[in-house]
Amino acid sequence: MLWLLWLVPALPLAGFAILFLTAGRLKKPAVAAIGVGSTGLSVVFAFIVTGAFLAAPPAGHAYHEVLWRWIAIGHFTPNVALRLDPLSLIMMLVVTFVGFLIHLYSAEFMEADEGYSRYFAWLNLFMAAMLVLVLAANLLLLYAGWEGVGLCSYLLIGFWYRDPANGRAARKAFIVTRIGDTAFILGIIYLFLSLGTLDIAALMDRARQAWPVGSGMADLAAALLLGGALGKSAQLPLQTWLPDAMAGPTPVSALIHAATMVTAGVYLIARTHVLFMLAPPVQLAVAAVGAATLLLAAFSALNQHDLKRIIAYSTISQIGYMFLALGVGAWTAAIFHFMTHAFFKSLLFLAAGAVMMRIGDEHDIFRMGGLWRRLPVAFLTFLAGAVSLSALPIISAGFYSKDIILLAAWQSGPSGPGLWAAGFVAAFLTALYIFRAVFIVFFGPMHTTPTSRYGWRIVVPLSILSVLALVGGLVETPAWLGGIAAFSNLLAPALPAYRGMAAGSAAQATVMAVDAFIAVFGVTIAYFAFLRRPALVTRLVTAPAARALSRFWLAGWGFDWLYDRVLVRPFVGLARLNRGDVIDAFYSGVAFANCAANKLLSETVNGRLRWYSAWLAAGSLAAIAIMMFA
Amino acid sequence: MLLAWLIFIPALGGFLAWPGERLGRDMPRWIALAALAAELALLIAIWAGGQGGTWLAETDRPWIPQLGIAFRLDLDGLSLVLILLTIGLGILAVAVSWNEITERVGFFHLNLLLTLAGVIGVFLALDLFLFFFLWEVMLVPMYFIIAVWGHERRVYAAIKFFIFTQGSGLLMLVAILALAFAHRAASGTFTFDYFALLGTARHSAIGFWIMLGFFIAFAVKLPAFPLHSWLPDAHTEAPTAGSVILAGVLLKTGAYGMLRFVLPLFPEAAAQFAPLAMLLGAIGVLYGAVLAFAQDDMKRLVAYSSVSHMGFVLLGIFAGTALALQGVVVEMIAHGISTGALFIVVGLLQDRLHTRDMRLLGGLFAKVPMLSAAGMVFAIASLGLPGLGNFVGEFLILLGSWEVNLPLTIVAALGLITAVIYALVFVQRALHGEPRDAAILPDLGRRETAVIAVLMAAILWLGVYPQPLFDTAAPGLADLRHPQAVHAAPAARAP
Amino acid sequence: MVSLPPTAPLILAIILFALGLAGVLVRRNLVVMLMAIEIMLNAAGLAFIAAGMRWGQADGQILFILILTLAAAEVSVGLAMILRLHYRGEPLDADLTNRLRG
Secondary structure (H helix, E strand, O other), rough: OOHHHHHHHHHHHHHHHHHHOOOOOOHOOOOHHHHHHHHHHHHHHHHHHHHHHHHHOOOHHOOEEEEEEEEOOOOOEEEEEEEEEEHHHHHHHHHHHHHHHHHHHHHHHHHHHHHHHHHHHHHHHHHHHHHHHEOOOOOHHHHHHHHHHHHHHHHHHHHOOHHHHHHHHHHHHHHHHEEEEEEEEHHHHHHHHHOOEEEEHHHHHHHHOOOOOHHHHHHHHHHHHHHHHHHHHOOOOOHHHHHHHHHHHHHHHHHHHHHHHHHHHHHHHHHHHHHHHHHHHHEEEEEEEHHHHHHHHHHHHHHOOHHHHHHHHHHHHHHHHHHHEEEEEEOOHHHHHHHHHHHHHHHHHHHHHHHHOOOOOEEEEOOOOOOOOOOOOHHHHHHHHHHHHOOOOOOHHHHHHHHHHHHHHHHOOHHHHHHHHHHHHHHHHHHHHHHHHHHHHOOHHHOOOOOOOOOOHHHHHHHHHHHHHHHHHHHEEEEEOOOHHHHHHHHHOOOHHHOOOOOOOOOOOOHHHHHHHHHHHHHHHHHHHHHOOOHHHHHHHHHHHHHHHHHHOOOHHHHHHHHHHHHHHHHHHHHOOOOOHHHHHHHHHHHHHHHHHHHHHHHOOOOHHHHHHHHHHHHHHHHHHHHHHH | HHHHHHHHHHHHHHHHHHHHHOOOOOOHHHHHHHHHHHHHHHHHHHOOOOOOOOOEEEEEEEEEOOOHHEEEEEHHHHHHHHHHHHHHHHHHHHHHHHHHHOOHHHHHHHHHHHHHHHHHHHHHHHHHHHHHHHHHHHHHHHHHHHHOOOOOOHHHHHHHHHHHHHHHHHHHHHHHHHHHHHHHHHHHOOOOEEHHOOOHHOOOOOOOHHHHHHHHHHHHOOOOOOOOHHHHHHHHHHHHHHHHHHHHHHHHHHHHHHHHHHHHHHHHHHHHHHHHHHHHHHHHHHHHHHHHHHHHHHHHHHHHHHHHHHHHHHHHHHOOOOHHHHHHHHHHHHHHHHHHHHHHHHHHHHHHHHOOOOHHOOOHHHHHHHHHHHHHHHHHOOOOOOOOHHHHHHHHHHHHHEEEEEEEHHHHHHHHHHHHHHHHHHHHHOOOOOOOOOOOOOOOOOHHHHHHHHHHHHHHHHHHHOOOHHHHHHHHHHHHOOOOOOOOOOOOOOO | OOOOOOOOHHHHHHHHHHHHHHHHHHHHHEHHHHHHHHHHHHHHHHHHHHHHEEEEEOHHHHHEEEEEHHHHHHHHHHHHHHHHHHHHHOOOOOOOOOOOOO
């Protein structure tokens, strides 16, 4: 049954083709049936393929399916080929399943929108591109999916195209990620020219044989790929696009900017982990970038007023955790956190969307408040997501994945404690900022009155995701909680297992205990600061120094300001300055000189007979003189 | 003799279409379509009956034997795909001018078909004198198309176009004559035959200067920075069909000339000159893109984007590796389709709105969704999205240039970022935003939908299954690279 | 008979030519200019005859006849145009009749 694999990306693509070619002529129920149905079928086939894969794993735990020959010039022969191994299997399952739930949610959420058909067309195209990305057997096809999801992200951020601000956010997202993508494509070229193939499996084998650990070539290749990952996954210094990307519809934020696309960078690094293992400096850079990003983003999340921006900064921060995990070699932990994050973060977005759609699309948390009675479904699901995000011990999925990451960071050699400390502080901030949102939005005085009720298409996805956000982590538990290792066992053929988990030293136990405690502590602080004694916080943030700092964090540490001054304005200024094309001015100058000369000589053609004859005589005299004297 | 008919059919069609006007206003259009359909059928017949090897067909008749001038036409894979592109875009040009051209319809189609005949001849001629003759043939009717049916500043643009191409053509004529004389000095016979002249320049002291003459002529046509300045004016002022033919086909004659003549005739000189040419290409990529971003006029934006794309082509040609040359071929075809399509979209918008100024546009997605979607698809193709044709070309060019000149490859790769900027700014300013007024505009008609659909299918096909194109062009490209020194395909250096 | 030095008629021709040229350049009346041109032509004729005499050949006289014919033709065309101008009531001033300039 494995050969059905091609249907998984093909079905959403077919959905897109139908919706695109009918150009909005279909009725809304038909659009929903095609949009949601194609993804639903894709889930079915994904499960069938998974079943077949698990029941009888193919040789080498990887199934390779060549669809057609894409390009073949000399040695350069990338095919359109899919490859299913445990890593892409997990990615495929999460993408299709979460994607399907979000499609279902969207069918109701977007029902009143005039662009219903367009929305589902882009969403289906996104699913197809994302699945191509995770299933691609070679880097070029992976890049095709990579750019495809970037395009859909652009289209969906700018979905409400009438407002130029949305267009600006969409453009920013595309351009910033494209900067990373350019590094990525250069990395692909470099890898091909150095190793002679783009097939990922072969590439990893050849790299392992050709390059010693720490070779400059491996460093360069890994660094270029990292550039691509930074852009797509919104890590420092290319993180600025993600908060603005919240201009898109909320389910889009859930699907693209939380669960799937932004984690593509994590997938890329995990996919090419061999290169990063051969390049220790770059791998350390991955960890450092992750640590820095997760801290910075957590501080920024603490100061936002816009509910979606809180969750957006939180996404940047959580992907920082995944980068941290990748950087310290805890590959499976990164993918594990990707999975739990996909559950709880899409849940948070969908729940937030469910709140906002009932109060007139209000985004400011300070104009919400006291909503838990009126919107119990949204409240409970948001709470489940928040619990999982803050990694409250035992009862949340986020706990299990974050726990491994922090432990791995602690044990990762000389820089370990520093990396761990960053993750530890951010874990506290995570609990603080998300429960700040919970307490301000759902408790306290009410500022708005919600309207109407939710249909099943919103409640069902929220419920399923809530369950997953709470218990989805039980596939991998620490030794003192049963020591289940189903997840890492599944991934073992694709990713090297993280060693050191088994060791049960006292220091390790302490670290784990502290990690577990800090989340609870964060929630407690949030409870006192934002619910019991809000005056305290008010007094704190109105101090001048704190206000400046708060504004700085609100603006995302001033990166936008910096890039605007250093990159955007000079570029625009230069382009404006040269709008008329200086080169053309040169040719215009030549033309002008010719015209001037023409005018000058035309003056001599004045029709005066005597003038002509005088020149005639003068010329003749001159000629005679030259003949006589020269 | 069949190849000669490839030139004569459009020319004859043109001379029939001119008086055909008296039989009805649409008569010239139908005659033109019939001629192009016959042309297509003939080309496919020649292709199918190809004799195998590099050259699919050839014709060689004496023309002015006293001067060693022959009527020599040869068709290889490279010529074939470019002629296919020419015919395809020619048919679309007739279709898009259906409503736009209402005056002197017969004369318009005469000029259109004569241009096409000249271009097809240029892609076939392998006698240098004949090549020059046909080079001029395609110029004059295009001058009329711009000057008679163009927009506001058409006379200025037409004269600029004429002077640039004519002046550079003169350089080429001098270079051709110099080459012929050099050959006579070396071998005693006077000939303009391509194959006879292949080894000539190698032994000539002024080989480099002769090469430069050819290069400048082709660089103007391409156009390469800093000789591009005629292009924005000509493209902007020409009627839609004229812009499509200019961007889609005429620019390719420059690239074709470099591939066919500059590289094989002057392998050493070209290799010596390659760094500078590649530098011009890389500058062109960025320069065109930055200027495109700054324009208010949609047609000027698209025109400058052509400069950017042609920068990639120049880079790839002088990189000269098998991958880069294949990339050049794909890029040429893809650019012909995507930019031609963008000109069509802009032309259709202008038909409806009577302006090309993006400061006055906006919100078209709400008014003409299909047309806007078409504009967006081709803008996205233009920024190099994988799955659409331009990406394959640009990627292969970068891949093929990397080992030849790494710094310039990286500079050109930055063009991938700037391309996003101008393409998205076009989408934003013209198509997105709040509609300016409540006026109701007609969306795509049936003929227009067909044109757009054909172009979309073509650009998608190039992006996902370009292999037939590679296979067709490969033998010809291998021959072009043959005279050159070693440019082995990037062999796997893995153990 | 006093033998004339061959340069004497040439000097006379030069003087006549210069006088004629001066007349063309200085005077604005078309009739007077026509007369001045006649003088210049005759100066050229004189130079031809002098040269023919110097070399003892008839060519100079033949050329003088040619010039005479030319002058007649020129005067007839020129006078006809002057008359037309006069009948149209336009001034016979060479500086004012320049509408045919390039």
